[in-house]
Amino acid sequence: MIVVENLHKEFVKISKPQFGFGKSTREVIKAVDGVSFSAGDGAILGLLGANGAGKTTSLRMVASLLKADQGSVHIDGVAVESGQQATQSHMGVLSDARGLYPRLTARENIHYYGALHGMPHERIAQRTTELAHWLEMSELLERRTEGFSQGERMKVALARALIHDPRNIILDEPTNGLDVLATRGLREFLRWLCTAEGGGKCIIFSTHIMQEVERLCDSVVIVARGKTVASGTVAELMQQAGQPDFEDAFVKLAFSDTPAFSGSK
Helix, strand or coil, X not given: CEEEEEEEEEEEEXXXXXXXXXXXXXXXXXXXXXXXXXXXXXEEEEEECCCXXXXXXXXXXXXXXXXXXXXXXXXXXXXXXXXXXXXXXXXXXXXXXXCCCCCCEHHHHHHHHHHHCCCCHHHHHHHHHHHHHHCCCHHHCCCECXXXXXXXXXXXXXXHHHCCCCCEEEEECCCCCCCHHHHHHHHHXXXXXXXXXXXXXXXXXXXXXXXXXXXXXXXXXEEECCEEEEEECHHHHHHHHCCCCHHHHHHHHHHCCCHHHHCCC
């Protein structure tokens, strides 16, 4: 289970003067300004928001890759601290940066991450075979990842994130580069992971594709301007927005106070 309470994160942007004349300017950017949500075991939580809304920064704090300026994150009851390993064994993270080692085969990329988690070699080999079967990527295992398509890279990165069989999984736009059949296969796999047979995983699924959220997520959190602005099931959010279409409901809830939206009909 993942519980996020009132996360805040600021970044300082320093702009140097053009051609070296004048003074540098300092701008404080509030990337996350009060994000809260709870993701339960055996369920998929959809995290929605436009580019720059604060989704990825929030997820990096959940994964202990960034330190929060304010707020807290608990993974299975344990507080997350940036750079600490106490919660990392409970987490499987697929970020938007796939970061595969191009000179290693798919199998070697996966095995390397298993070794980092301290897994025995035999268990790594067993999990790799299982994940390759579930993700339909057995034919990729002995190939170097250099030259892989985006979809092939995603499969390897996902297998790598799941090698240690984590109870909590963060997926940041995992269907990028996947064709229709691969996307359907991934949805089925994620649903299976939430079942008792699949381990009753807690999954946070970040995406821009409304159709994926409607078909896959048990609940949804909408983030806008660094804040949580709405949460509930797809049906509840449509009712809250007074819209029969989920995409229209998302736009209304996420952008209702922007001038472009307010002035439109």
